[in-house]
Amino acid sequence: MTAHPTTEHPIARTVASLMPRARTELAELVAFRSVADPSVEPRSECEAAAAWVAGALRAEGFQDVAVLETPDGTESVYGLLPGPEGAPTVLLYAHYDVQPVGDESAWLTPPFELTERDGRWFGRGAADCKGGVLMHLLALRALKENGGVPVTVKVVVEGSEEQGTGGLERYAEAHPGLLAADAVVIGDAGNFRTGLPTVTATLRGMTLLRVRVDTLEGNLHSGQFGGAAPDALAALIRVLDSLRAEDGSTTVDGLADGAAWEGLEYPEEDFRRDAKVLDGVGLIGHGPVADRVWARPAVTVIGIDCPPVVGATPSVQASARATVSLRVPPGQDAEAATDALTAHLTARTPWGARVEVEQIGQGQPFRADTSGPAYTAMSDALRVAYPGQEMQTAGQGGSIPLCNTLGTLYPEAEILLIGLSEPAAQIHAVNESVSPDELERLSVAEAHFLLNYAATERG
Known part of the structure; x- marks a missing residue:
C-alpha cells in the first residue's frame, strides 16, 4: 500500500476528519432500496434516494437544484455551484440507482444496511455508485474548508444508469445546455486494484x-x-x-x-484471483485477458x-x-x-x-482522449492522494451510456472516469463493498484535481 497523504496536505487532513460523517451519510443512502426496476423494488425507494441527494446538494449551497423527470420515468438530480468569475466548469457525475441484490440469503450482512467488516463497508451501492456521490461531496467540502471551490461545479446524479434505459441521455439531448462543461468527472469507474490510481480510458x-x-x-x-x-x-x-x-x-x-488492447495488462493470475475462479476451472476465450475483457x-x-x-x-x-x-x-x-x-x-x-x-x-462504447490538460491535472492530483504511485490507464468491460451522449453534445469537454469499483468491491454481486481508504484517497484526488484544473485553465 502506498504512503498516506494525510500528514502532508491540508485537504487530505480535512477529508480524513470528514470520513465519520461520510460513513453516516453513505449508510443513509445505502438504506434506500433504489433499484430502478419497479418490478423489483417500489418506485418510492428511488424517489426517496433522489430526494436525499437533492437535500445534500442544497445543504452544500448548490443553486438550481432540481429533480429531473427523465423520459424513461425515472428521476435524476441536478445542481449548480457557481465558481469564481471566469473559472472553468466541471461536471461531476454519479448515480444512486443500484442493481438488484440477487440471492439475499447469500449476503453475509443485510444488503441495504451499511456494515463494516474486515476494513471495508458492505452494502448494495456502497461502491457502485452511492459511494461516488459521497466522493464528490467530500471533495467539495474539503475545498470549501481550504479556501473555496475554484471552479463552477455542476453535479448530476442519475436514477437509471443500471437499467440502461437512457432516460438521462435523452433528457440531456433535449436540454443541451444543462450539462455543458469544460471537463467531466464520471465517478463510476474504479482503480485497477486497491491502492493503484487508475483512470478508465475505454468502456464497452x-x-x-x-x-x-x-x-x-x-x-x-x-x-x-x-x-x-x-x-x-x-x-x-x-x-x-x-x-x-x-x-x-x-x-x-x-x-x-x-x-487488441494497448495499455495496462491484466495478468491471468490476477484476473483469476479478482474473479474468484474456482481451482481447476479454466478461463474462457483466448489471447491476453485485457483483450478479452476490454477490447x-x-x-x-x-x-x-x-x-x-x-x-x-x-x-x-x-x-x-x-x-x-x-x-x-x-x-x-x-x-x-x-x-x-x-x-x-x-x-x-x-x-x-x-x-x-x-x-x-x-x-454505445466509449473511448476517452487522455492527452488534454484535465488528464495532466488528474495525474498530478493522484500523485498527492497516492504518494509514490503514477496514474495508470485501463479499460473497463462495463458500460456508462451517458459518456457518449456527453461526448457528442460537448466534443471539446474532457471526460475522466475514476471511482470506487476496484475488483474487491464485487459490484453487481452479493456482498458488494467499498474501501473507505479508497473513498478517502479519491476524494482527496478529486479536490486536488479541481484546484489543478482551475489553475491550468486560468494559466
Whole structure:
C-alpha cells in the first residue's frame, strides 16, 4: 500500500476528519432500496434516494437544484455551484440507482444496511455508485474548508444508469445546455486494484435483448409426448449455446471479434484471483485477458425462465425465454451489434420454433482522449492522494451510456472516469463493498484535481 497523504496536505487532513460523517451519510443512502426496476423494488425507494441527494446538494449551497423527470420515468438530480468569475466548469457525475441484490440469503450482512467488516463497508451501492456521490461531496467540502471551490461545479446524479434505459441521455439531448462543461468527472469507474490510481480510458457498450421461444400451445407430459414434441426450453438452450465457440469466446454471426488492447495488462493470475475462479476451472476465450475483457465483445445470459428444480414436473416445455447481454467494444457500433445479435438468435433457433426478440437496453462504447490538460491535472492530483504511485490507464468491460451522449453534445469537454469499483468491491454481486481508504484517497484526488484544473485553465 502506498504512503498516506494525510500528514502532508491540508485537504487530505480535512477529508480524513470528514470520513465519520461520510460513513453516516453513505449508510443513509445505502438504506434506500433504489433499484430502478419497479418490478423489483417500489418506485418510492428511488424517489426517496433522489430526494436525499437533492437535500445534500442544497445543504452544500448548490443553486438550481432540481429533480429531473427523465423520459424513461425515472428521476435524476441536478445542481449548480457557481465558481469564481471566469473559472472553468466541471461536471461531476454519479448515480444512486443500484442493481438488484440477487440471492439475499447469500449476503453475509443485510444488503441495504451499511456494515463494516474486515476494513471495508458492505452494502448494495456502497461502491457502485452511492459511494461516488459521497466522493464528490467530500471533495467539495474539503475545498470549501481550504479556501473555496475554484471552479463552477455542476453535479448530476442519475436514477437509471443500471437499467440502461437512457432516460438521462435523452433528457440531456433535449436540454443541451444543462450539462455543458469544460471537463467531466464520471465517478463510476474504479482503480485497477486497491491502492493503484487508475483512470478508465475505454468502456464497452452494451445491448440487452430478451428472447422468447414458443413451440406448443401448452406443456405436455414428457412420457406421452417426449421424443417428438419440440421442447421450447431445449430449443432456447441450443440457440444460447450457439453464441459461444468451443473455447467459450463470443461468436455472433456478423460481429467482428474486436481489437487488441494497448495499455495496462491484466495478468491471468490476477484476473483469476479478482474473479474468484474456482481451482481447476479454466478461463474462457483466448489471447491476453485485457483483450478479452476490454477490447472484445462478450455475451452473457443474465437470466432465463425455466422451471425450478424443486417442484418440477415431467413436462415438455411449451415456452421459454432468456435475457441476453452483449458487451460491445470500442470501435464497434452498438446498434449494428444489436442487429447482428437479433439476426443470430432468430436464425439459430432450431426446429422452426417461433422466436421473438425484444430490445430492452442499449448503450454505445466509449473511448476517452487522455492527452488534454484535465488528464495532466488528474495525474498530478493522484500523485498527492497516492504518494509514490503514477496514474495508470485501463479499460473497463462495463458500460456508462451517458459518456457518449456527453461526448457528442460537448466534443471539446474532457471526460475522466475514476471511482470506487476496484475488483474487491464485487459490484453487481452479493456482498458488494467499498474501501473507505479508497473513498478517502479519491476524494482527496478529486479536490486536488479541481484546484489543478482551475489553475491550468486560468494559466
